[in-house]
Amino acid sequence: NAGVIQTPRHKVTGKGQEATLWCEPISGHSAVFWYRQTIVQGLEFLTYFRNQAPIDDSGMPKERFSAQMPNQSHSTLKIQSTQPQDSAVYLCASSLVGTGNTLYFGEGSRLIVV
Amino acid sequence: GQQVQQSPASLVLQEGENAELQCNFSTSLNSMQWFYQRPGGSLVSLFYNPSGTKHSGRLTSTTVIKERRSSLHISSSQTTDSGTYLCALVNTEGADRLTFGKGTQLIIQP
Numbered sequence: 001n002a003g004v005i006q007t008p009r010h011k012v013t014g015k016g017q018e019a020t021l022w023c024e025p026i027s028g029h030s031a032v033f034w035y036r037q038t039i040v041q042g043l044e045f046l047t048y049f050r051n052q053a054p055i056d057d058s059g060m061p062k063e064r065f066s067a068q069m070p071n072q073s074h075s076t077l078k079i080q081s082t083q084p085q086d087s088a089v090y091l092c093a094s095s096l097v098g099t100g101n102t103l104y105f106g107e108g109s110r111l112i113v114v
Numbered sequence: 115g116q117q118v119q120q121s122p123a124s125l126v127l128q129e130g131e132n133a134e135l136q137c138n139f140s141t142s143l144n145s146m147q148w149f150y151q152r153p154g155g156s157l158v159s160l161f162y163n164p165s166g167t168k169h170s171g172r173l174t175s176t177t178v179i180k181e182r183r184s185s186l187h188i189s190s191s192q193t194t195d196s197g198t199y200l201c202a203l204v205n206t207e208g209a210d211r212l213t214f215g216k217g218t219q220l221i222i223q224p
Contacts (some may be wrong), residue, residue, distance in 0.1 A: 035214075
């Protein structure tokens with residue numbers, strides 16, 4: 001069991017460019033979550049999929065952020081026209097069924113927008 | 115207001131001392147988890163504890179729903195316990211998402 005795999009681990013992008021982050025959940029886990037972590041805000045919920053269907057995207061900035069889960073083995077988080085305030089560690093997590101079970105986090109993707 | 119409040123924000127102890135970390139929540143609770151994060155590292159689940167007391171080695175988690183609080187006790191602390199401890203809850207309206215506290219930064223000095 002390789003755990004939750006996130007790529008890239010680090011990404012530096014110029015302001016206005018697009019950034020795409022990938023997550024491979026633990027095999028068999030039906031729930032996938034995306035969080036963002038900064039020193040100031042701490043851990044913020046972004047979006048959640050269950051059985052590949054989007055369940056709750058209430059934490060997603062509406063205009064430039066989008067997330068997809070095209071199959072059970074990976075999810076992507078795309079940020080268009082990146083801004084310096086998007087700089088953060090983006091964390092993906094998976095669990096068996098929602099959060100009634102333990103949540104397992106990946107190592108995170110550190111995004112720096114310059 | 116913030117649904118999950120952790121205290122203290124930081125704690126410095128000498129090796130061998132006990133640590134008591136608190137998590138207070140302002141909403142009705144469906145589940146509660148404690149996580150550990152090393153600087154620059156991933157989050158590791160320590161306890162899934164919606165109510166009552168659970169033990170794991172030197173760690174004890176106690177959640178008292180009526181009082182809307184959960185605590186994490188670390189006995190005989192070691193330098194390797196240093197890091198950030200986060201509590202997170204799912205409230206009864208939260209549709210499964212975890213809401214995190216800001217964490218307690220624990221530093222254990224040799």
